[in-house]
Amino acid sequence: MTFISSVQKINHQLFIKRKLNVHIKRDDLIHPIISGNKWRKLKYNIEYAKNEGYEGILSFGGAYSNHIHALAYATKQQCIKSIGIIRGEQHYQKNSTLSQAINWGMNCQFVDRKTYRLRNNAEYLADLQQQYVNYFIVPEGGSNTLALPGVGEVITELNQQLNYDTLILPVGSGGTFSGLINADRGQHELLGIAVLKEADHIQQQMQPLLNKTNTVASPSNRKWQLLKDFHRGGYAKFSKEDEQKIYQFSQETGILFEPVYSGKMVLALLDLIANDYFTAGQTIVLLHTGGLQGLNGLVEQSRLSTPLSL
Numbered sequence: 001m002t003f004i005s006s007v008q009k010i011n012h013q014l015f016i017k018r019k020l021n022v023h024i025k026r027d028d029l030i031h032p033i034i035s036g037n038k039w040r041k042l043k044y045n046i047e048y049a050k051n052e053g054y055e056g057i058l059s060f061g062g063a064y065s066n067h068i069h070a071l072a073y074a075t076k077q078q079c080i081k082s083i084g085i086i087r088g089e090q091h092y093q094k095n096s097t098l099s100q101a102i103n104w105g106m107n108c109q110f111v112d113r114k115t116y117r118l119r120n121n122a123e124y125l126a127d128l129q130q131q132y133v134n135y136f137i138v139p140e141g142g143s144n145t146l147a148l149p150g151v152g153e154v155i156t157e158l159n160q161q162l163n164y165d166t167l168i169l170p171v172g173s174g175g176t177f178s179g180l181i182n183a184d185r186g187q188h189e190l191l192g193i194a195v196l197k198e199a200d201h202i203q204q205q206m207q208p209l210l211n212k213t214n215t216v217a218s219p220s221n222r223k224w225q226l227l228k229d230f231h232r233g234g235y236a237k238f239s240k241e242d243e244q245k246i247y248q249f250s251q252e253t254g255i256l257f258e259p260v261y262s263g264k265m266v267l268a269l270l271d272l273i274a275n276d277y278f279t280a281g282q283t284i285v286l287l288h289t290g291g292l293q294g295l296n297g298l299v300e301q302s303r304l305s306t307p308l309s310l
């Protein structure tokens with residue numbers, strides 16, 4: 001199946017004042033459940049698992065993981081099974097993310113944090129593979145080499161949709177960013193906004209996913225940058241002020257953002273503009289990577305002072 005997400009111009013006083021053309025690629029609208037980069041990353045993983053005759057896909061995630069949520073739905077839709085190795089206790093099965101995943105047929109196995117830390121360990125993975133022989137194992141966040149061509153299609157689509165100078169996106173594991181960098185081949189400035197503190201770890205994870213010409217080690221002769229100072233205190237951390245700014249921007253633009261990924265991208269954009277990073281006349285594209293299901297989890301955990309909605 002092919003979906004081409006739309007590109008919209010964002011009309012905002014600040015952008016008009018600064019003479020910036022800001023657009024947004026609405027990957028959040030690709031599908032009501034498998035939205036954003038999840039669809040892009042899972043597409044060829046599911047195709048591969050089916051073609052190779054696997055019974056299902058096994059993957060990893062936290063209790064509110066967008067990836068787990070999307071994987072459960074996408075595998076059900078494609079008539080294969082799924083197993084989620086979930087960080088945390090059994091009671092999380094009742095939360096909005098996992099109750100839906102379980103309802104769609106995912107077999108959720110809860111592991112403690114120490115075990116979860118082994119998720120990329122070769123021995124642990126070999127044990128899991130022995131236990132679940134007919135399952136294709138996909139890493140946390142779906143970030144493997146099969147995710148790259150799916151993500152790269154964002155660039156193919158954008159090149160047909162508009163001329164732009166800079167593409168901005170939120171970065172977690174670095175899989176999405178790697179796919180964009182490989183596909184773009186240095187045509188545009190790509191700014192990845194690290195949403196967690198461990199940006200050096202993200203770069204390490206990106207290295208094996210990047211084409212040889214895109215080594216993370218040569219920052220001076222490349223057009224992409226992982227910006228490390230916009231994580232707002234760490235993964236899923238944000239202040240009331242951050243939340244208010246995201247809420248206001250959503251209200252002003254009519255586009256919903258959440259504070260874990262896309263909202264941090266918005267805050268970074270506003271900070272970059274305030275610091276005169278861009279020059280007048282530049283065309284900037286934001287990639288809306290979806291993840292709006294995560295808002296329900298934040299509400300359940302009483303993490304939001306205003307329910308973020310339009």
Ligand SMILES: Cc1ncc(COP(=O)(O)O)c(C=O)c1O
Pocket residue numbers: 036037066067141143170171172173174175176177261262289290291292
């Ligand atoms: C909504 C959303 N946006 C962005 C990201 C970051 O993507 P990546 O892990 O490929 O860097 C994630 C995490 O996978 C996500 O759920």
